[in-house]
Amino acid sequence: MKKDAKTVLKDNTMVIVLVLVYLFFTIATKGSMFLPMQFNALITQNAYVFILACGMLMCILTGGNIDLSCGSFVCTLGAIGGYLMVIKGWSAGLSIVALLVISIIYGCILGYLIAYVDVPPWIATLAGYLAFRGLGTQILSSNSSTGSIAPFPETFVDLFSGKIFSTKLGVFNIPCMAVGIIAVILFAFFSFRDRANRVKKGYDADSIGFVTAKVVAIGAVILLFAYKLAMAGGIPTVLIWAAVIVLLFDFITSKTTIGRHFYVVGGNKEAARLSGINTRMVMFAAYLNMAVITGITTFTVMARFQAANSTAGTNYEMDAISACFVGGASAYGGSGTVPGMLVGALLIGVINLGMSLMGIDANLQKVVKGVVLLGAVAFDIISKKNSK
Amino acid sequence: MNKTAIQFLKKNTMTLALVIVIVFFAVGTGGKILLPQNINNLFSQNGYVFILATGMLLCILTGGNIDLSVGSVVCFCGGIGAVMMDKGVSGVIAFIVMMLVGTGIGVFQGFWIAYMNVPPFIVTLAGMYAFRGLSNVVLNGFSIGVRDQAFLNVFGGGADCYVPDFIGHGSSLNITCMLAGIIAVAVLIVMNVRTWISRKVKGYTSSTAVSEVVKLVILSAVILYVTWNLSRYKGIPTVLIWILATILIYHYITQKTAIGRYLYAVGGNRKATELSGVNTKNVFFIAYVNMGFLTGLAGVLTLARAMQGNPTFGQGYEMDAIAACFIGGASAYGGIGTIPQMFIGAILLGVINQGMSIMGVSSNYQSVVKGIVLLIAVMFDVISKKKE
Numbered sequence: 001m002k003k004d005a006k007t008v009l010k011d012n013t014m015v016i017v018l019v020l021v022y023l024f025f026t027i028a029t030k031g032s033m034f035l036p037m038q039f040n041a042l043i044t045q046n047a048y049v050f051i052l053a054c055g056m057l058m059c060i061l062t063g064g065n066i067d068l069s070c071g072s073f074v075c076t077l078g079a080i081g082g083y084l085m086v087i088k089g090w091s092a093g094l095s096i097v098a099l100l101v102i103s104i105i106y107g108c109i110l111g112y113l114i115a116y117v118d119v120p121p122w123i124a125t126l127a128g129y130l131a132f133r134g135l136g137t138q139i140l141s142s143n144s145s146t147g148s149i150a151p152f153p154e155t156f157v158d159l160f161s162g163k164i165f166s167t168k169l170g171v172f173n174i175p176c177m178a179v180g181i182i183a184v185i186l187f188a189f190f191s192f193r194d195r196a197n198r199v200k201k202g203y204d205a206d207s208i209g210f211v212t213a214k215v216v217a218i219g220a221v222i223l224l225f226a227y228k229l230a231m232a233g234g235i236p237t238v239l240i241w242a243a244v245i246v247l248l249f250d251f252i253t254s255k256t257t258i259g260r261h262f263y264v265v266g267g268n269k270e271a272a273r274l275s276g277i278n279t280r281m282v283m284f285a286a287y288l289n290m291a292v293i294t295g296i297t298t299f300t301v302m303a304r305f306q307a308a309n310s311t312a313g314t315n316y317e318m319d320a321i322s323a324c325f326v327g328g329a330s331a332y333g334g335s336g337t338v339p340g341m342l343v344g345a346l347l348i349g350v351i352n353l354g355m356s357l358m359g360i361d362a363n364l365q366k367v368v369k370g371v372v373l374l375g376a377v378a379f380d381i382i383s384k385k386n387s388k
Numbered sequence: 389m390n391k392t393a394i395q396f397l398k399k400n401t402m403t404l405a406l407v408i409v410i411v412f413f414a415v416g417t418g419g420k421i422l423l424p425q426n427i428n429n430l431f432s433q434n435g436y437v438f439i440l441a442t443g444m445l446l447c448i449l450t451g452g453n454i455d456l457s458v459g460s461v462v463c464f465c466g467g468i469g470a471v472m473m474d475k476g477v478s479g480v481i482a483f484i485v486m487m488l489v490g491t492g493i494g495v496f497q498g499f500w501i502a503y504m505n506v507p508p509f510i511v512t513l514a515g516m517y518a519f520r521g522l523s524n525v526v527l528n529g530f531s532i533g534v535r536d537q538a539f540l541n542v543f544g545g546g547a548d549c550y551v552p553d554f555i556g557h558g559s560s561l562n563i564t565c566m567l568a569g570i571i572a573v574a575v576l577i578v579m580n581v582r583t584w585i586s587r588k589v590k591g592y593t594s595s596t597a598v599s600e601v602v603k604l605v606i607l608s609a610v611i612l613y614v615t616w617n618l619s620r621y622k623g624i625p626t627v628l629i630w631i632l633a634t635i636l637i638y639h640y641i642t643q644k645t646a647i648g649r650y651l652y653a654v655g656g657n658r659k660a661t662e663l664s665g666v667n668t669k670n671v672f673f674i675a676y677v678n679m680g681f682l683t684g685l686a687g688v689l690t691l692a693r694a695m696q697g698n699p700t701f702g703q704g705y706e707m708d709a710i711a712a713c714f715i716g717g718a719s720a721y722g723g724i725g726t727i728p729q730m731f732i733g734a735i736l737l738g739v740i741n742q743g744m745s746i747m748g749v750s751s752n753y754q755s756v757v758k759g760i761v762l763l764i765a766v767m768f769d770v771i772s773k774k775k776e
Contacts, residue, residue: 113767117767117771118770120721123720124766126759128759130707130756130762131758131759134751134755134758134759135756138752318513321509322510331507331510362521363522364521366521366524367517367521370513370515370516370521373513373514374500374511378506385505
């Protein structure tokens with residue numbers, strides 16, 4: 001049992017780091033960090049990282065390949081969206097379809113170049129990084145004297161930002177709490193069923209005590225979030241989008257054949273190819289998927305800022321990549337999970353939010369962010385190394 | 389003969405691309421790009437790219453590892469130098485301190501990468517954030533001018549940063565510069581003929597005498613053309629001496645020394661290299677320490693060129709350096725790439741930038757074109773190598 005506790009700690013170093021960092025900022029900000037408003041901010045400010053990092057993780061899994069173009073592509077797509085909706089007056093639905101089609105076309109081109117022409121992903125996406133920033137800025141500056149296009153139609157904004165069943169700040173929001181409770185019940189049900197299945201099939205399974213403890217811990221976090229969000233006016237719409245995408249990718253990566261193929265290709269490409277996996281198809285799928293995910297990210301970002309401008313999406317690629325690596329994805333591919341990525345993204349989000357709340361100078365914030373990024377990953381690697 | 393011609397073209401695709409691009413811009417700008425002043429600017433404006441790309445190439449050789457922090461570190465080193473000289477410290481001491489700071493940062497990052505196994509991407513991303521923030525702290529958010537004339541002259545800033553004409557004394561043609569070009573050509577011919585003869589004597593396979601002569605004639609013509617144009621302007625810009633010294637020294641290191649070959653070996657197959665008794669950790673460490681050292685030098689050159697330290701300097705430098713290496717045919721997976729090819733890549737990038745500026749292309753379209761050229765250059769290379 002004692003050894004169990006030790007391995008559990010080793011496997012969850014990042015979660016522990018996250019809790020410690022959170023506690024630190026809660027104390028340092030004299031509890032501001034624990035206010036309902038900040039829970040809301042944590043979700044709405046970082047939703048783009050959660051969504052984008054799902055796509056990035058799939059690319060990284062195939063062998064540490066990344067997509068540098070996503071931030072710039074957000075800018076270009078936003079500019080096109082602004083042009084269609086604000087200047088041309090297209091309906092929100094039609095514009096969304098158009099933008100998704102553009103994403104798919106870009107994804108196909110990118111995927112084709114990387115998977116079938118063998119252009120290194122670094123180069124292909126570095127080219128996109130340069131080209132789309134210029135293209136986006138050009139579209140904006142030739143259509144608007146201020147270099148930004150606004151305001152977006154309300155139907156569009158409501159679809160990707162704002163709150164569901166919103167109530168006033170401080171008034172307890174019952175639907176939000178109800179969703180939280182249902183989520184906990186579902187999580188408990190699936191966890192226990194999963195364990196029962198494993199036991200029945202004779203696989204290794206965690207002890208019943210451990211599963212219970214995990215359900216209680218994660219359940220408590222979900223309930224805390226639900227309560228805080230309920231006090232902050234309800235469920236942010238963007239949380240629904242982020243949750244659906246995160247759950248979908250967690251399912252794909254852990255339960256489906258195509259999901260496992262990503263890990264196999266990243267683990268050993270040649271072996272994967274020889275065992276009959278179409279490795280080119282997997283690479284193609286990773287980058288096509290990334291482009292579509294970038295499209296969805298763009299919708300949430302445009303809705304949040306209610307405008308398209310030339311700085312939109314700057315450094316998003318770095319945020320998404322950091323979230324994956326901090327969350328334990330290997331820079332050489334083949335390992336990394338969606339829940340891990342989520343912890344990584346939350347850690348970065350908590351650090352950013354905490355430092356803004358403390359009123360730390362923006363320059364020192366960058367320094368701290370760098371130090372924490374390095375420290376967190378080094379801590380994780382060293383603790384895993386010692387356990388071997 | 390036909391077969392060897394095709395092989396020759398394949399080996400020199402990038403050089404060919406460079407020639408085509410130069411011809412295109414010579415026509416597009418009505419010959420302006422070939423004016424002595426613009427040939428001079430090609431080196432003066434891109435000094436940092438050559439220096440940084442040299443360091444970056446060594447990192448890339450070890451396995452496609454990159455350094456994202458160089459832009460921020462250039463800014464940080466420049467900031468320290470500017471503040472020191474502003475406080476009245478001599479240029480020599482400031483130079484030494486800047487180089488030490490750059491190297492020190494290299495040691496720090498190399499330690500985490502080589503000995504703690506933290507992915508280079510994370511370590512240098514952390515550095516990118518941290519040193520950008522610290523540059524702001526050092527400079528207090530302001531730009532600080534450099535007035536030390538000797539410092540500016542030696543490192544390529546201001547109006548007098550040219551090697552004085554010892555021989556010609558004010559004649560319209562800079563005789564010193566022309567003489568240097570002629571000596572360079574003579575040395576080149578002697579060295580090449582000697583290598584060729586010694587290869588023949590030892591019975592190695594070596595190129596035919598005809599192709600050797602053609603190569604030498606073309607190279608000599610290029611050198612003489614460039615020096616002739618520089619002579620007609622103000623002579624040899626001091627920054628060119630730093631560039632050439634760096635390029636030649638590192639070309640020698642990568643081709644002729646044991647440590648240089650280790651870089652290729654580690655990038656080609658790390659496990660095999662380790663098993664043949666090379667301390668691969670030390671190789672990684674050296675690659676990143678060296679990157680820090682050269683980043684320090686790039687910081688010095690950038691500071692001198694701009695004649696001030698500014699907290700926004702160096703943004704995007706890492707991308708320029710990486711792009712130069714990849715355009716020059718370095719493999720994104722390590723083990724392949726040479727300094728002369730990187731040099732061609734950097735020049736190609738510089739010519740495109742300059743050509744578009746002279747043609748008055750808007751900066752937005754410039755980045756679009758840069759992205760597309762990067763992609764086409766690499767695709768060209770990948771496809772032509774694949775067909776073999």
